[in-house]
Amino acid sequence: MTPGPKVPSPKVPGPKILGLTGSIGMGKSTVAGMLRDLGVPVFDADAAVHELQGPDGGLVPAIEAAFPGTTGPHGVDRPKLGNAVFGDTERLARLEAIVHPAVAAMRKGFMAANAGAPLIVFDIPLLYEKVGDKGLDAVAVVSAPADVQRARVLARPGMTEAKFAAILALQVPDAEKRARADFVIDTGVSLDATRDQVVGIVRTLAGGK
Template sequence: MTRSGPRPFILGLTGSIGMGKSTVAGMLRDLGVPVFDADAEVHRMQGSGGELLPAIEAAFPGSTGPDGVKRAELGAIVFGDPDALARLEAIVHPVVSAERGEFMDANWHEPLVVFDVPLLFERTGTAGLDAVAVVSAPAGEQRRRVLARDGMTETKFEDILARQMPDAEKRRRADYVIDTGTTLEATREQVAAMVETIRKRSA
């Protein structure tokens, strides 16, 4: 699609691990808002036949196979190794950026689009965004959710938290805060109110 007319309002969606960001992204889609999910794109491109596999295999031999990236092997390489993680990100980020450009081309006529980016503040930054929504929940609820995941340990959880900006700081920087430490219906109402406000602003 050719880009013509004013661009959409671009909302960044982020939140620390276990805060319910994926749930909120689903609610946004239910409201007809196009959502670009950076993580989902990475998983797709690292899956069987994915375009990232040759570069990842070259940088980390033995980390891919017929079904795509061997997540356990690649995770063992980059876990706790900032240099290895930086090499992986240098492979992944440019391709994701190109996919995001195609997403914008396809949705240029929309009043609102969302970029779902887990490490928005920590890595990609807020340049080009019109506002940021942070998904948040009480620390105890966050811990309960994360430790219930398969393969998660206290050590892994603490390492992930150490690499993420504290939730309080994310909330401070946010234009909108969506609280998922309540009922799904209450969260859905918050999301709907936010979308209505933004659509009115961009009308």
């Protein structure tokens, strides 16, 4: 069932918050870049995780304690950590319990730093899978035809059909995401056409700014 238009709940005056999401290979990073080019502050959840797990990252000691041997001089060894939690729901939950509160704290700081902006964006790859849309004024889903998505993903170094299928199995289907979204951004068209869609959304949510 497709939800109707969101009715903003009473909250402290501040920026409107747009959640940006999309399945692998749909062009979400490109759209996030377009939003930044328009002057919209974007909080990148993946970038926050990389910072927290990188050299001298704040989560490196906790992750090493929970998963010995998965970190080194350059921070978290992501392949080793991935192997340590892959297919083990208990271990994955333990990792998420370390990571999610730290990312939430960074997001809170981002919101405080951009309290005067008319619109801010939370770039969250697994918004529907892990986070949900609570606290958001709207959600934009980045989408493209399945054949375009497949070609983009399989062109990535080290990607295989099996890996692609495994990733898709963990993600909410694109059709469902589009049905639940307030805005759908089509990246199966030219960059200019995609940019026009992004500009329209910003104008709608930010009052023409």
